[in-house]
Amino acid sequence: EPEVTQTPSHQVTQMGQEVILRCVPISNHLYFYWYRQILGQKVEFLVSFYNNEISEKSEIFDDQFSVERPDGSNFTLKIRSTKLEDSAMYFCASSVGARGGANVLTFGAGSRLTVL
């Protein structure tokens, strides 16, 4: 069964360092997403991406965050200068289409980011 793959599975970084989390969405999917889950809290939407541009972003997704699809397969989330509160599990997801909210997202296994 097709799956969304994420790397690394766990990254430890120092506060202020840049981090890039990588994702390979399912090949025929057109919409890509990043969510995060702080330990013990809800899964929160960060950003959605379609046709090589951001289609929606949350208040969490400030200037420290950026996304990119550098080639035909990878989808990356960059955090420019990490803060302690960025420590979380980051999930990449993809979907075939949007249909205005009636679409199934397939999630990757997540990248756990620990900021010291």
Place this chain on the structure above:
Amino acid sequence: EDKVVQSPLSLVVHEGDTVTLNCSYEVTNFRSLLWYKQEKKAPTFLFMLTSSGIEKKSGRLSSILDKKELFSILNITATQTGDSAIYLCAVGGATNKLIFGTGTLLAVQP
């Protein structure tokens, strides 16, 4: 503000029991409600509901949506230890994003 509320927050049952998990929502321009199962890491898809009163079923799991009362339930019959997980409810509105509830932690004891 859009929100999704799940109850109970956690539940401990014994194998063979039947459980009902609840999800209520307030979302602008509701389009769909999804249930996911989260075991170790990735949430895995269970059901998507878009219409009221139509039960979705997969083995021992079933779910139904009430768009008038703005809630959904997820039923698991004859629970097994492998059903132990966090069950997430998420709602899709006018845009692509899903809004998640806090989840229900289900522990099934042998």
